[in-house]
Amino acid sequence: MHSKKLIFWFDELGKEHNDIVGKKCANLGEMARMGLAVPPGFAIPIDMYREFIKETGAEDEMSSYIKEFGEAKGAAIQVFEEMSENLRGMIEGKEMLPPLRECIASYYTELCNKTGTENVAVSVRSAGTESRPGMFETYLNVRGIEGVLEKVKKVWASAFTPRAIAFRVNKGLPILGDELGVAVPKMVNARASGIAFTVNPVDGDSSKITIEANWGLGEGVVCGAESVDLFEVNKNTLEIASKRAGNKRRGVFYKETGADWADIPAKIQRMPCISDKEIIEIARVAKSAEEFLESPQDMEWAIDQDVDFPQNIFWVQTRPAKVASRKVDSPTNHIADLMAKKFRGF
Amino acid sequence: MKEETKGKVKLWDAVPGYEFDEKIDVPEMHSYFHDGVHSVPRLTPMYGCFYGRLNPVGSQYASETLSIPTCKGWSQKVKDGSTYLAMHIIRDKEEIDKRAVKFKEALVPWIEDFDGLWEGYKNELLGLYDHLKSLDLDKATNIDLIHHLWDMVSTYRRMWEIHFLGMYTSMSAVALLEEQVARFGLTSESPEFQNMFRGFDNKAFQVDKQMSEFAKAAVKSGLSDLFKNNKAEDVLPKLEESDAGRKWKKDFYEFLQVEGWRMVRMMDFNEPYWLEEPSAAISVIQTYVSKGADFDLDEVRAKLIKEREKSINELLQKVPEGEREWFRALVNLGGKAGSYSEEHDLYCELYCHAVIRRGFLGIGRRLVQAGTLDRPDDTLFLNPDEIEQVMLAPEFHKLQYIANRRRADWERLRFKETPPVYTDRAGGMDEAVGKDLLPSGDVIIIKLVVGEMPKVKEELKADIYGVCGAPGVAEGKARVIFTYDQLDEVLPGEILVCPGTNPAWTPIFGVVKGVVADRGGTLSHTAIVGREYQVPTIVNCFVGTEKIKTGMRIRVDATQGAIYILDKS
Numbered sequence: 001m002h003s004k005k006l007i008f009w010f011d012e013l014g015k016e017h018n019d020i021v022g023k024k025c026a027n028l029g030e031m032a033r034m035g036l037a038v039p040p041g042f043a044i045p046i047d048m049y050r051e052f053i054k055e056t057g058a059e060d061e062m063s064s065y066i067k068e069f070g071e072a073k074g075a076a077i078q079v080f081e082e083m084s085e086n087l088r089g090m091i092e093g094k095e096m097l098p099p100l101r102e103c104i105a106s107y108y109t110e111l112c113n114k115t116g117t118e119n120v121a122v123s124v125r126s127a128g129t130e131s132r133p134g135m136f137e138t139y140l141n142v143r144g145i146e147g148v149l150e151k152v153k154k155v156w157a158s159a160f161t162p163r164a165i166a167f168r169v170n171k172g173l174p175i176l177g178d179e180l181g182v183a184v185p186k187m188v189n190a191r192a193s194g195i196a197f198t199v200n201p202v203d204g205d206s207s208k209i210t211i212e213a214n215w216g217l218g219e220g221v222v223c224g225a226e227s228v229d230l231f232e233v234n235k236n237t238l239e240i241a242s243k244r245a246g247n248k249r250r251g252v253f254y255k256e257t258g259a260d261w262a263d264i265p266a267k268i269q270r271m272p273c274i275s276d277k278e279i280i281e282i283a284r285v286a287k288s289a290e291e292f293l294e295s296p297q298d299m300e301w302a303i304d305q306d307v308d309f310p311q312n313i314f315w316v317q318t319r320p321a322k323v324a325s326r327k328v329d330s331p332t333n334h335i336a337d338l339m340a341k342k343f344r345g346f
Numbered sequence: 347m348k349e350e351t352k353g354k355v356k357l358w359d360a361v362p363g364y365e366f367d368e369k370i371d372v373p374e375m376h377s378y379f380h381d382g383v384h385s386v387p388r389l390t391p392m393y394g395c396f397y398g399r400l401n402p403v404g405s406q407y408a409s410e411t412l413s414i415p416t417c418k419g420w421s422q423k424v425k426d427g428s429t430y431l432a433m434h435i436i437r438d439k440e441e442i443d444k445r446a447v448k449f450k451e452a453l454v455p456w457i458e459d460f461d462g463l464w465e466g467y468k469n470e471l472l473g474l475y476d477h478l479k480s481l482d483l484d485k486a487t488n489i490d491l492i493h494h495l496w497d498m499v500s501t502y503r504r505m506w507e508i509h510f511l512g513m514y515t516s517m518s519a520v521a522l523l524e525e526q527v528a529r530f531g532l533t534s535e536s537p538e539f540q541n542m543f544r545g546f547d548n549k550a551f552q553v554d555k556q557m558s559e560f561a562k563a564a565v566k567s568g569l570s571d572l573f574k575n576n577k578a579e580d581v582l583p584k585l586e587e588s589d590a591g592r593k594w595k596k597d598f599y600e601f602l603q604v605e606g607w608r609m610v611r612m613m614d615f616n617e618p619y620w621l622e623e624p625s626a627a628i629s630v631i632q633t634y635v636s637k638g639a640d641f642d643l644d645e646v647r648a649k650l651i652k653e654r655e656k657s658i659n660e661l662l663q664k665v666p667e668g669e670r671e672w673f674r675a676l677v678n679l680g681g682k683a684g685s686y687s688e689e690h691d692l693y694c695e696l697y698c699h700a701v702i703r704r705g706f707l708g709i710g711r712r713l714v715q716a717g718t719l720d721r722p723d724d725t726l727f728l729n730p731d732e733i734e735q736v737m738l739a740p741e742f743h744k745l746q747y748i749a750n751r752r753r754a755d756w757e758r759l760r761f762k763e764t765p766p767v768y769t770d771r772a773g774g775m776d777e778a779v780g781k782d783l784l785p786s787g788d789v790i791i792i793k794l795v796v797g798e799m800p801k802v803k804e805e806l807k808a809d810i811y812g813v814c815g816a817p818g819v820a821e822g823k824a825r826v827i828f829t830y831d832q833l834d835e836v837l838p839g840e841i842l843v844c845p846g847t848n849p850a851w852t853p854i855f856g857v858v859k860g861v862v863a864d865r866g867g868t869l870s871h872t873a874i875v876g877r878e879y880q881v882p883t884i885v886n887c888f889v890g891t892e893k894i895k896t897g898m899r900i901r902v903d904a905t906q907g908a909i910y911i912l913d914k915s
Contacts, residue, residue, distance in 0.1 A: 230439075244439045331672035332457045335679070339522050340450035343787050344415045344442050 006100075007107050008043045010185070021045045022127025022181030027318065034292045036285065036315040040114055041122065041185030042107045046129070048100055049156050049179055056094040062087055062176060072169045080162040080169070087160040096149050104152065105145045108184070115186055119143045121254075124151035126158055127181040131319065135164045136180060140217065140252075140259040141187055147257065148184065155182050187254075188314045191305035192273035193218035194228070196286040197321055198235070199296035204323045205341060206296065208241055209233045209283040215264050215273045216251035218300050218316065229272050233283035240279055245272045274303060281310050289318055296321040360391035360752055362731060364398035366423035366430055368768055375432035377769035377782035378423060382865035383795050384613045386845045387760045387829060388427025390726040391752050392706065393614045396502050398424040402431070404506025405790070408514050409434075413448035416787040419510075427756060428764040431795075433786035456515040457675070460682050467508040468693050474501045475607070478701045483708025491709050492737040495730060498702045505698040510790070512690055516683035517789040517869060523680040526673070530664045534798070534868045535814035537905065541657035542677055543684035544877050545650030550688040551878070553605050554852055555643050557627075560598055561634030567594055574636050578629040602627060607700040610830065612691065612848040615726050619700035622707075633833060633853040643856075646880060654681075684874050687794075691849050691871070709733060716740035724749040727756065761828060766888070797867030797886035800907055808908035810894075812862065812887030815873030820860030820882045821901040821912070824894045841902055843894045846885075847872045855879035860902040862890040862909060876904075884909060 013021060013029025020026075025043035032038045053059040065086060072079060096104075112120045121143050126136035137158035139151040158164070159178040168177050194213030199206045211231040214220040221228055227246035234241045248269050253262045274282070282301055290297050300317035359365045371378060389397060405419030418434035436442055456463060478501060481494055520543070524534045532539045564573055567590040576584055585591035606621030620627040658677055665673045710722030713733075718740040719725065725733060727749040736743040771777040776799075783796060792798070800811040825840040827833065830850040836842060841860040844851070848871050855861070855875050859882075863872040866885040876883025882904035884890075890909070894900060899912040 242439055331675040332454055334672040335457050335519070335522070335676050336450045336453040338526070339453055339518050340415065340446045342522050342525055343449060343518065344446040 006045060006048055006103050008045070009107075010038055010041055010043060010183075013043060017043075019129050020047070020181075022129055022183070023131055024125060024127035024317070025181050025183045026127075028183060028185065028316075031289075031315055031318055034289065036289060036318075037311065037313060039185040039188055039314050039316065040111060041183065042111065043127070044104065044152060044182040044184065046179045046181045048103075049181070052094070052097060052100060052153075052156070053091065055097050058090045058094055059176075061090045065090070066175050072165075072175070073172075075169070077162060077166070080166045083165055083175075084160050084162040087165075088157040091157040091160075092153050094153070096153065101149060104149060108145050108148055111184075111186060121187040121189075122148065122184050123187055124148060124155055125183040125185070126155045127183050128159075128178050129181075132164065132167070132178070135161065135167065136178075137161070140219070141254050141257055143257060152182050152184075156180055185316065188302040188304045188316070189254075189306050190217050190302040192216070193300070193302040194221045194274075194282075196282050196299045196301060197296070198286050198290040198299075199321050199323055201298070201321060201323055203337075203341065207235055209235055209286050211274075211279060211282055213273050214246075214248050214251045215268065216253045216262075217259055218252075218302055219259070220251035220253075220261070229274070231272075231274075231279050233279060235283075235287055238280055238284055238287070240276060243272060243279075245270050248273070275309075277309065278303060278313065281313055285313065285315070289315075293318070293320075296323070298322065359729075360727075361394045361398050361424045361729060364395070364422065364424050366425035366768075371423055371432070372768050372770050375421065375782070376771060377767055377778035378430035378432045379778070379783060379791075379796050380764060380766045381422075381429045381431055381795055382766070383797075383846050383870060385427065385429040386865075388756065388762075388764075389424070389429065389614055390427070390616050390756060391729055392726040393616070394424040394427055394429070395729045396499070396615075396702075397613070398422045398429055400499070400503045401506050403503055404508075404510045406434070407507040408510030411511065412452045412514055413445045414514060414787070415442045415446040415449050416785065420786075420788070420791065425764065426759050430768060431791070433783060433788060433791065435782065435786045437785070453515060453518070457519075457679055460512075460516065460679060460686075464512055464686065464690075467512070471505060471508060471693055471698070474504060475697060475701045477501075478705060481708075483705065484711065486708070488712065488738050488740070491712060492734065494705055495709065495733055495737065498705050499730060502698060502702060505694050509690060509694040512686050513790050513794075516679070516686045517793060519676060519679040520683040520869065521789045521793065523676050526676065527661065530661060532661070534793075535817075535905075535907070537817040538657045538660065540817065540868075540877050541650075541653045542661070543654075543681055543874075545647050545654045546681055546685040547647075548685045548689035549692050550849065550852075551643070551647075553608075553692065556601060556605070557630055557853070558634050558643055558856075560594070560601070561631050563597075564594055564631065564635055567591075569594060570635050573628075573632050578625040578632060581628045581632070582624060598627075598631075599624070608692065608696045608849075609699045609703070610850045612695050612699070612850065615699055615703045615706055616723065619696075619703060621700070622704070629834070630850075630853050633857070646878075650878065650880070683869065684877075687869055687874055688849075688871070696849060709737070713740050713745070718743050718745050719749055720746055724753070727752040793867040793869045795867070797865060797870065800886055800888070803906065803908065806903075806906060806908045808903070808906075809911045810862075810887050810889060810909040812884035812890070812907050812909065813868060814904050814907050815861070815863070815866070815868060815870070815883035815885040816876030816879075816881060817905040818860075818880070818882030819901070819903050819905065822859045822899070824862075824896060824898045824900045825858075826891055826894055826896045828891065841900055843890045843900075845891055846870065847875065851875075855881050860884075860904065862887060862894065862900075862902060864888055864890050864892075 010028045011032040013026055014033055015026050015030050018026040021043040028038050112118060121141050123140045124142050125138045137155055142148055142151050159180050168175055192213055192215055197210040200210055212221055213229040229246045230244045232241040248264050250261050251264050252259050286299055297318050298321040302314050304312045402420050402422040409417055409419040416436050420431045420433050422429055422431045572584055585595040602621050602624055609619050610626045611617040618626050662670055706725040707722045710725040713719040714722055718736055767775050767778050769778040798813050800813050802811050820841060822839055822841045824843050825836045826843040833854050836854055838857050839859050842858045843862045846863045846865045852875055856879055861876050861881055861883040863885045866872045870885055873883055873885050882902050884902055884904050884907055901910040901912055
């Protein structure tokens with residue numbers, strides 16, 4: 001057995017655990033601490049990955065492969081694809097070490113017990129110590145311990161997607177530099193999901209909370225490809241300032257295992273996917289998170305169709321909001337900007 | 347001919363295409379709001395045609411040019427000389443956002459150089475007026491006159507286009523400032539806020555000042571009895587009887603050559619302009635001589651400038667340092683709004699209407715010569731189409747039966763009340779304002795024409811509630827009057843109760859203790875002049891002239907927007 005605790009429940013974590021479990025896990029812990037409803041789940045620390053590659057020999061294999069490969073800076077994408085395939089194979093091809101397997105399985109079983117669901121559906125998500133949006137893999141709707149173990153290895157291996165390798169090479173970082181923790185939260189059986197910005201990401205207006213939403217899972221909103229619902233809530237009064245139902249033709253939904261894009265039935269395409277009281281509750285929680293964290297937030301939420309309001313709103317991510325950088329404005333531009341905003345807002 | 351036609355020929359619409367039809371117009375737009383600021387008393391048919399048709403075009407032109415995000419101006423209809431307007435509200439968020447981007451760009455030059463742009467437009471207007479004035483109406487051919495009619499229409503249209511460009515930009519600045527100062531605890535009704543817009547010099551105040559100086563000069567030259575004891579029209583001949591009188595008259599006529607293109611009544615063509623009938627200007631001098639010659643505009647102005655600077659400095663102290671620069675720029679721009687709101691009247695409505703009145707009287711003289719009309723000003727009871735039909739061969743036509751009947755209707759209805767709104771909203775005025783007015787974000791209509799709605803403050807137990815136009819408290823006898831020609835009834839120290847005011851009323855602000863107006867917003871003439879003259883002023887109380895009778899003692903707590911009737915005898 002190992003002397004140090006390997007796996008953590010989310011509510012045992014906080015931002016001080018960033019380097020141990022990765023940013024996403026630490027963040028979920030921090031969110032749970034401030035009272036946000038976070039889906040239950042556990043965090044697999046980075047050390048477990050290190051142990052895995054060390055004990056299975058993958059580390060040595062990868063190191064010598066990279067050494068032999070030589071200089072990759074400036075190489076064509078095909079080169080990174082080839083490296084990716086080889087390096088990922090070196091991780092995915094190894095059997096999970098029995099002690100690690102036992103450890104992960106015991107937490108998964110306990111999560112099944114906690115949620116009262118056999119083979120509870122979870123997502124298996126990458127958690128690096130630094131945020132690299134969209135670079136590593138996430139697997140949705142994974143059921144049963146075998147699936148979880150396989151996806152954990154795949155997440156670890158996703159540190160070597162062609163994009164991730166190219167990124168590190170071009171930044172002069174070690175190719176093996178990104179080591180990933182893994183977050184394993186219970187899947188929210190999402191009727192609708194979306195994002196809440198406590199500051200308008202385009203123009204920096206901080207008087208309203210902007211909510212984007214689509215039917216199904218959050219992946220159907222985050223990538224920004226489809227027309228989604230857009231709501232604005234006045235931050236002071238928590239009154240809905242505007243509602244625009246998007247023409248939501250497609251969204252991401254569960255399949256037997258996994259999840260994928262699918263067409264949304266015509267009759268609900270133009271229907272708002274969340275109710276007014278859900279809009280207001282999302283805004284209320286987002287506002288309190290912003291106050292607690294003392295900075296504007298970009299937050300992901302999902303509404304569980306199996307749970308009653310207001311317990312049905314789950315939060316899966318919050319991070320400091322990025323506002324399109326604004327030039328230092330001349331007084332004229334600033335006034336024109338404020339006027340435009342004011343007269344848009346009636 | 348008159349007798350033959352009467353009753354046999356259909357009398358077509360006075361304002362073709364713009365007659366209000368409740369059954370058709372209300373379902374289309376939901377709510378039509380009465381423009382009580384501009385159509386009380388009711389308009390003549392010719393003015394109804396010009397105003398009903400081209401004032402909305404001006405609002406739409408400016409809304410499109412500036413790309414106002416939430417509104418495409420308004421539609422206007424005329425009902426028996428009263429005008430009603432309905433806002434073109436944009437409700438699609440994507441369209442609003444798109445327009446907002448262009449709006450921002452369009453505002454930039456105005457924020458940077460409001461005065462420069464206004465100067466250019468002012469000169470454009472003066473050029474158009476000079477062109478109209480250059481036609482010798484009595485020597486003109488009928489062809490010249492019909493072209494003149496079209497030139498008048500086009501000048502009038504351009505006047506409204508320019509008018510609204512300046513209005514939207516300057517008043518948007520005030521509305522923004524109003525929003526921005528909220529975080530420092532101020533509102534549009536706060537004295538500290540209103541102080542920031544007082545004491546700006548502009549052409550309107552310069553002319554007022556010149557008029558009061560003529561009054562002072564008359565008193566100094568020993569003419570005050572002559573002005574006090576004679577009717578306005580008798581003053582001028584009597585001035586011929588003395589050297590001092592002749593000298594004064596000569597100076598005054600010189601002044602009128604320059605400043606006399608000014609209507610007495612702002613929003614119609616039916617009353618003379620100063621240069622046409624100098625006695626109209628004389629009555630203003632009389633008001634100053636008999637009641638307000640000691641009113642020192644300069645002294646008041648100097649005090650207002652001090653207060654303005656103090657209020658601005660106090661506000662800027664509260665503004666975080668990093669924001670002070672743009673805040674100061676915004677305050678400066680906001681200051682233009684009050685000033686522009688007064689000055690544009692002179693170059694837009696008052697001047698333009700005088701020049702057009704001149705034209706209609708000229709056309710009228712020709713039609714009287716041809717036997718088509720009985721009086722030159724009968725033209726004001728026709729519409730442009732009717733004049734067009736007869737202008738090139740007037741001797742074949744008789745239009746008396748139309749003009750006389752419309753004149754009789756107009757005289758009968760002139761001062762009749764009319765509903766403040768026609769709406770199909772179940773909640774009446776409140777719901778109409780909430781759904782069909784406020785979402786327009788139209789600063790002109792909200793802050794000037796329809797005005798802010800009064801708040802009933804139960805705890806004050808007031809008899810009437812209105813909106814603070816100029817802060818302060820006054821107590822005294824009420825004087826209820828409806829038109830400026832009753833201004834001579836007002837005694838010093840009384841409280842003026844009226845439907846609303848326009849530049850013709852300005853001198854009375856130096857005489858009264860307080861002002862109560864039925865209609866108007868915080869940027870209406872009444873409120874602006876109330877502030878300039880430091881007279882406690884309440885606007886938009888709706889029922890002042892109805893509930894208050896002349897002679898009643900009333901207390902006006904303008905700061906609170908509360909009016910108390912002290913003795914209800």
